[in-house]
Amino acid sequence: MPTDSEARVAVYIDFDNILISRYDQIHGRGAFHADKVRTLPADGRESKARTRFSQATVDLGAIIDYASSYGSIVLSRAYADWSVPAHAAYRDQLLARAVDLVQMFPTTRSLKNGADIRLSIDVVEDLFRLDNITHVVVVAGDSDYIALAQRTKRLGRYMVGIGVAGSTSKSLAAACDEFADYDALPGIEPVQIDEPEPEVDAPAPTKAEAKRIAAEAEEAAATEAEAAKAPARRRRRATSESVAAAQDEVAMTPAQRGDASTGLLERAMRILHQKTDDEWLHANVVKEQMKRMDPVFNEKSIGHKSFSDFVTARDALVELREEGQARLLRLKGE
Structure with a gap:
C-alpha cells in the first residue's frame, strides 16, 4: 500500500x-x-x-x-x-x-x-x-x-x-x-438484538376509569388551548430560551473535551494497529491520524504543553517508550 x-x-x-x-x-x-x-x-x-x-x-x-x-x-x-x-x-x-x-x-x-x-x-x-x-x-x-x-x-x-x-x-x-x-472497522461494536416480549392486552377499563380518562383528556385539551392564546412575543421568548438551553447542553466542559480526546487517541491507534504489523507506533504518526479524524484536536486547548505530555497523562491507556529522539506508543493490553 x-x-x-x-x-x-x-x-x-x-x-x-x-x-x-x-x-x-x-x-x-x-x-x-x-x-x-x-x-x-x-x-x-x-x-x-x-x-x-x-x-x-x-x-x-x-x-x-x-x-x-x-x-x-x-x-x-x-x-x-x-x-x-x-x-x-x-x-x-x-x-x-x-x-x-x-x-x-x-x-x-x-x-x-x-x-x-x-x-x-x-x-x-x-x-x-x-x-x-x-x-x-x-x-x-x-x-x-x-x-x-x-x-x-x-x-x-x-x-x-x-x-x-x-x-x-x-x-x-x-x-x-x-x-x-x-x-x-475499529469502533464498530457488535450489535445485540433484544427481541421485545409480546405485549399482553390490557383489560378493558371500568366505567369509572373511562370517565376519569375522558376528564383528563378534556383538561389536557383545555390547557393546550390556553397555551395557544399566549402572546406571540412570549412564545418566541420561550423558544429562544429552549434553544439556548440546548446549546448549553451541547457545549463541552474541559473534562468532557479531555474524555473526547482520549477516545480519539484510542480510535486512532486502533486504526493504525489494524493497518500495520508494528507493535509500536511513532507518536507523530498517531497525532497526524488524530488530526485527520478531528482537525479541531489540539492538546494545548485541553491543558497540555505537548503531545507527549498529553499521552503521558493517559498512561492507563497508552504506553510510551523513547528511542533516542523518537517517541513510540502502543495501547496497553494489545
Missing part, C-alpha cells in the same frame, strides 16, 4: 446500498423492504420498524475515520435520495464530517435511483480532473462497481472498498487493492 505522506483520498458512499445492507444483515435478507423503512415517518413516533431501524444504525464516522488512515481526505460524497426520512436521519452526521450530499431522485417504480452509475461517472471524472488523488475509497458492496474498481487501478490509483458482510460481491472484493469489512 502506498505510504506517501502526501497521499490524497477521495471517498464515495453509495448510501442506499450500505444502509439496506446493514439493515438486512441485522434483521434478515429482505427485511428493509418488508419493514417499509424507506417510508418510515419522520415524526419520531415509536414503532417496531423504528426500533429495528435504530438497531441497524450505520456508524459513518467510523467509515470516514478509517478512510482517513490512507491520507488526507480531499473529497467525500454520499449518494442517496435525501428526501427519504430514513436517509435524512443521517444528514447531520454526514454534514458534520464535511461530506457532500448528492441528491438522487428515484427514476423507476422500483425506486432505483441510479446511484451506482452516477457514482462511477463521478469517480472516473474526478480521477482525470484531479491528478493528485492517490486513493479511492468506495463504500458499497454491489458487483456493479467491479468495472469501476478495475478502471481505478488501471489509472494508477489505490482502490479500497468497504462493505457489509453478507451483502458484498466476492468479485468486487477481488477487484479492489484492499477490501474492508464494515464490522471489522
